[in-house]
Amino acid sequence: MQAANMKTETERPHLTKKDLFQANWRWLWSSQICWNYERMMSTGYLFTMLPTIKKLYPDKDDRIAMMTMHNQFFNTNAYIGGFIVGMDMAIEEKKGRAAEETVAGLKAGLMGSFAGVGDTIFGVILPTIFGSIGAYMGLKGNPIGAIIWLLVNFAVLFLRFSLLPLGYTQGERLIYAAGDKLNRITDAAILLGVTVVGALIPNVVTANVPLVFKSGKVVLKAQTILNQIMPSLVPVALVALCYWLLGKKQMNSTRLIVTVLIAGIILGAFGIIGN
């Protein structure tokens, strides 16, 4: 027994490219597959690490300890979370179970900021840009925008696949070097998103005012007057109103949808707003 232990000290098993690929593949499919309110993505992280755990820890107690550690609360952005897994694998390969606390700290420390960057870029900005273009074309029955978006999603899939190996080979170096660059990229992406949203307002909101005022021979069409003040005045006003409403404590997105739906039906039925 003593000899066997000595051997594992000097000849710790190495992780190969195949191991990295396997973890990558598992992270892609499992990160959120058993998502739950209690520990969110913990099971996905554990599932990803299982082959690594099997390889690095032949000892039963080590295995149970590391599996328990990896099944603790974890939640990040699934698109870029693979980078954390890669860093983790590099550390565990070098230090084994001695790194138990380091790895737990690393996971807890990085998951929040990774979620922030990943959710902003992949969860908000990309869907805003390509969703806006796709919906704008889709409303006219043109599928090209939707197809472009599908292609982009495939491209993103390849990008995601490169992050785990990157985290494995140069995780620590990049984390310390890239903080500022990452913030600038996120800001630039937000700028692009906001510009597209600005263009979205006059393009996709249809709210004309079909009211007509008559006094004697003079006929005043409400929409003509509104257009002279500013094109798309009503859509802009509605967006501003909703933006303001969302700042109210009682209001959330679901309630706002219901409110606008009911208000739209009433205003439409009375002929105040139409297409």
Next chain:
Amino acid sequence: MAIAWWQIILLTALAFWMIIDQITVGILCNYPLLIGLVAGIVMGDIKTGLVVGATLQLMVLGVGTYGGASMPDFMTGAIIGTAYAVISGKGIDFAIGLAVPVGLLMVQLDVLARFTNTFFLHRVDQRIKDNDINGVARNVVYGVFPWGISRALPVFLMLLVGNNVIQQVVKALPTWLSTGLSAAGGILPVVGIAILLRFLPTKRFISYLIIGFFAAAYLKVPMLGVALLGLAMAIIFYKQSGNNNQSDDEDNQSNTGGHENASGEYED
């Protein structure tokens, strides 16, 4: 037209896949536009699927499922809306009027699925104690079923009972309601836009919002053109924010006389 049995099966499978897709590969993801496109292909009416999906897409532009928050499930809404629009022949506005309440009700099932998976989590805990690696793996994978069934079953049931019920509803629908629904469909995108603007640091980037609006409303630049304009401004922004840091260093080194800084201002 009546819905065929194979269409029911394909749309049910789509409902199962789309939620798994969303939490794994993210191709169709949680995007009603893309779900609407696929549902439109299945129903043999791509245009209807696209328009239904696009309208719903605009309502959830900036809404994501971050940190486990549930959002209105307009993907299921897009499937049901597209299917019923084609079956009833009542058009897009009717479909939207149906898809929105369906999407709102489905939130409850999303919560249920996320809750049910806690059961498997505790089974995983147990298998860890037994050092049963295969058992751990199995129980994680079981999480697929609460997710998938929470979407597939309601879609299947709604399509199954759909044909007759929907025809009755359509006949009973008063004109004022269909005019109202049509107007509501036109203004609903403001919700998605407003939510998005709340999420983003809009106040910091307000000038770009105005530029985008100006280009589209006054200059009539198409969306792709505005995106290119935005891309150009984003690149400039990225480069300048980098230069500022560097020029600070240069300031320290060359402290002799006035010079032009990165933003083109003359200073001494």
